[in-house]
Amino acid sequence: MTQNAEWQTGSEPAEWTWDEPDPGWHAPCRRLEATGLTSPLDRADLAGIGVTGIQFGSWDGRDPGCLNTDVIGLVDGDTRTEPGQVYRVDGCAYFVRLDARDPLPLADGCVDWAYAEHFIEHLTLAEGIGWLREVRRILAVGGWLRLTTPDLHRYVAGYLDDGADGFFARHRRRLMSLGAKPGDLPERKAFMVNQIFQFHGHKWIYDLDELRHALGAAGFDPDAISVRSFGRSALPHLAALDRAVRNDETMYVDVRRTVTADPRDQ
Structure with missing residues (x-):
């Protein structure tokens, strides 16, 4: 996994690593304003800063129309983000540090959309369902969740593919273009399957049926x-908000928050 380099802080890009960032690490930014x-x-709080949606796992997010969130904090010189406080970042976006495994500190129906790219796989299945239940709660009726995650079906199909230029070969080239070295990527099919489960801080990998299960268990229609x-x-x-760097391995799903009642809402 690499740190996203789609915005620049003036620091050198992080070296390639399979590891998830340490939760105590703070990502550098140019300017933090409380x-x-x-x-x-x-x-009303969100409307006051022009925000209509929320993005999860996005310490590096710079979308001005949403509240970016992550367990990873930000740092500007000696100033560090404190959990639960909203900051203006680099004069263009908003950020709050939170742990999505906890109840989300937002009111019912307060956002019109939510986005999470390659995030849910960093939670256990139970944590993922709990997080999705909270996302459903904070979405307004008619609101949308866009969820993207590595596609287990694509990896299994890659394992079964005997072609010389199948998914694994193409994905290996993609990872090397991001900074991985040949030694980081053994040409063994079992390694390519295992890394999606064991590295990056991943805890649960989904195919479409498993994602439907989690969404249904969380109360989505x-x-x-x-x-x-x-x-x-x-x-x-x-x-x-989709990043092209991840599109070869990714499953993309949109989910609408319908008016269907969930007994857990009562």
């Missing part, structure tokens, strides 16, 4: 789940 907003947050592709979404601005 907004005075602290959790719990409601719709199974009929409101739509399979999408890279750069394609019910809401174009959500698809614009």
Whole structure:
């Protein structure tokens, strides 16, 4: 896994590593400004800073229309983000440090959309379902969740593919273009399958059926789940958050928060 280099801080890019960042690590940014907003947050709080949605696992997010969140904090010189406080980052986006395994410090129905790219696989299945239940709670009725995650089906198909230029060969080239060295990527099929489970801090890998199970267990309507592709979404601005660097291994799903009642809401 590499740190995202799609925005620049003036520091050198991180070296390639299979490891997830240490939760105590703080990512550098140019400027942090405290907004005075602290959790719990409601719709009026978010509207006051022009935010309509939330993005998870995005310490490096610079989308101005959403509240970026991560367990990883940010640092600007001697200033570090404190959990639960909302910061303006680099003059263009908003961030709050939180742990998505905990109840989300946001009011019911306070956002119109949520986005999580390669995030849910960093949670156990039980944690993932609990997080999805919280996402459903904070989404307004009619709101959308876009969820992307490594596709187990694609990896299994790659294992069974005997072609010389199959998925594993192509994905290996993709990883090397991001900084991996040939020694980091043994040409063994079992290694390529195991790394998606064992490295990066991953805890549960999904195919479509497993993702449908988790979403249904969290209270989402199974009929409101739509399979999408890279750069394609019910809401174009959500698809614009997809990163091309991950599109070869990724499953893309849109889910709408319907009016269907969930007994757990009572």
